[in-house]
Amino acid sequence: MGTPLSRDPIADARRNWEEHGWPDVAAPMAAITAVMRTQQILLARIEATLKPFGLTFARYELLALLSFARKGSLPMKKASALLQVHPTSITNAVDRLERAGLVARSPHPTDGRTTLIELTGEGRSLAKRSTAALNSEVFSDPGFSPGDVDQLIRILGDFRRNAGDFAD
Amino acid sequence: MGTPLSRDPIADARRNWEEHGWPDVAAPMAAITAVMRTQQILLARIEATLKPFGLTFARYELLALLSFARKGSLPMKKASALLQVHPTSITNAVDRLERAGLVARSPHPTDGRTTLIELTGEGRSLAKRSTAALNSEVFSDPGFSPGDVDQLIRILGDFRRNAGDFAD
DNA sequence: TGAATATACTAGGACATCCAACGGTTTGGC
DNA sequence: GCCAAACCGTTGGATGTCCTAGTATATTCA
Numbered sequence: 001m002g003t004p005l006s007r008d009p010i011a012d013a014r015r016n017w018e019e020h021g022w023p024d025v026a027a028p029m030a031a032i033t034a035v036m037r038t039q040q041i042l043l044a045r046i047e048a049t050l051k052p053f054g055l056t057f058a059r060y061e062l063l064a065l066l067s068f069a070r071k072g073s074l075p076m077k078k079a080s081a082l083l084q085v086h087p088t089s090i091t092n093a094v095d096r097l098e099r100a101g102l103v104a105r106s107p108h109p110t111d112g113r114t115t116l117i118e119l120t121g122e123g124r125s126l127a128k129r130s131t132a133a134l135n136s137e138v139f140s141d142p143g144f145s146p147g148d149v150d151q152l153i154r155i156l157g158d159f160r161r162n163a164g165d166f167a168d
Numbered sequence: 169m170g171t172p173l174s175r176d177p178i179a180d181a182r183r184n185w186e187e188h189g190w191p192d193v194a195a196p197m198a199a200i201t202a203v204m205r206t207q208q209i210l211l212a213r214i215e216a217t218l219k220p221f222g223l224t225f226a227r228y229e230l231l232a233l234l235s236f237a238r239k240g241s242l243p244m245k246k247a248s249a250l251l252q253v254h255p256t257s258i259t260n261a262v263d264r265l266e267r268a269g270l271v272a273r274s275p276h277p278t279d280g281r282t283t284l285i286e287l288t289g290e291g292r293s294l295a296k297r298s299t300a301a302l303n304s305e306v307f308s309d310p311g312f313s314p315g316d317v318d319q320l321i322r323i324l325g326d327f328r329r330n331a332g333d334f335a336d
Numbered sequence: 337t338g339a340a341t342a343t344a345c346t347a348g349g350a351c352a353t354c355c356a357a358c359g360g361t362t363t364g365g366c
Numbered sequence: 367g368c369c370a371a372a373c374c375g376t377t378g379g380a381t382g383t384c385c386t387a388g389t390a391t392a393t394t395c396a
Binding site: 005006007008009010011013016020022024025027028029030031032034035036037038039040041042043046057064068082083084131134135138139140142143144145146148149150151152153155156157158159160161162163165166167168 | 174175176177178179181184188190192193195196197198199200202203204205206207208209210211214225232236249250251252299302303306307308310311312313314316317318319320321323324325326327328329330331333334335336
């Protein structure tokens with residue numbers, strides 16, 4: 001990372017776009033690039049907070065999802081859909097979480113194709129503790145003003161709906 | 169990626185946060201999660217557009233950066249700083265771009281420690297063509313309204329400055 | 337019943353990122 | 367000048383993600 005730059009590289013890129021014949025898409029380019037960089041910064045903070053718990057963000061998301069599941073268990077396919085990741089990524093994450101004793105696989109009672117995943121006691125405990133860490137170390141001071149938080153939720157919500165994430 | 173969900177999973181997560189004792193950080197959690205998901209969607213679009221050119225986003229960024237360099241070349245360290253990635257990632261990207269004949273390494277004339285990277289003719293051509301593709305396939309219809317684009321640039325700019333990306 | 341569909345696992349590959357450690361180079365205090 | 371410290375790029379190893387394809391099994395529907 002190193003020291004801060006003296007100029008905003010994204011603002012520079014926008015200027016380059018404007019001066020090289022693409023003024024009409026310069027602003028959207030800058031916005032999209034800013035989303036990329038922001039995600040990178042946030043992910044680094046989250047991963048740093050989760051590291052002491054032996055979790056990555058992907059695995060934490062699965063843990064958190066399970067901790068909120070009504071019945072305490074979830075089909076893998078459902079987890080894949082809710083977290084918007086490839087089924088093999090779920091398999092991969094469950095493999096590691098299971099090896100760590102945090103979740104367990106069990107057969108679906110009526111549908112022999114699907115396997116259910118549920119938290120172990122240790123998994124439930126770790127979900128609670130790691131969530132507390134994220135709340136206090138990341139979410140409590142996100143780097144956005146409260147008004148900007150609301151704006152982001154609205155703008156990105158519109159975007160995600162528009163992109164086909166959900167129909168609501 | 170499958171059919172749209174009937175409910176917004178991030179809104180559900182926010183409700184879960186509010187109902188499980190963390191109402192004060194529920195909104196920032198939702199905003200940050202939305203940034204994550206938005207980045208994922210945008211990155212997928214960008215990668216799909218770049219794939220026919222044999223480029224990834226990381227490699228495209230380096231190509232674009234070089235195409236705007238005043239002198240046509242850039243020290244690796246400088247590229248690392250401007251793109252906000254670790255030096256080893258630049259080495260990795262340059263290795264692949266060099267193998268593809270798109271950039272070339274050359275020694276710095278006065279400082280023997282640093283190596284310069286510059287575009288080849290083919291690299292410059294590909295940078296131009298892939299930028300045109302991104303402009304027409306992604307940036308021209310980003311999924312944000314023009315007003316939201318401005319909002320995003322402002323909000324995320326504040327965030328990045330606050331995070332120490334640049335001092336401006 | 338038979339054909340199409342759905343779920344999950346496996347294996348393999350392509351990438352990006354981070355870390356620690358290493359040579360070669362330059363810089364700056366003495 | 368000299369030598370220690372700092373700097374630059376690279377290497378090798380480890381993690382982790384995503385994707386494609388193929389397989390096995392189970393379910394659904396014509």
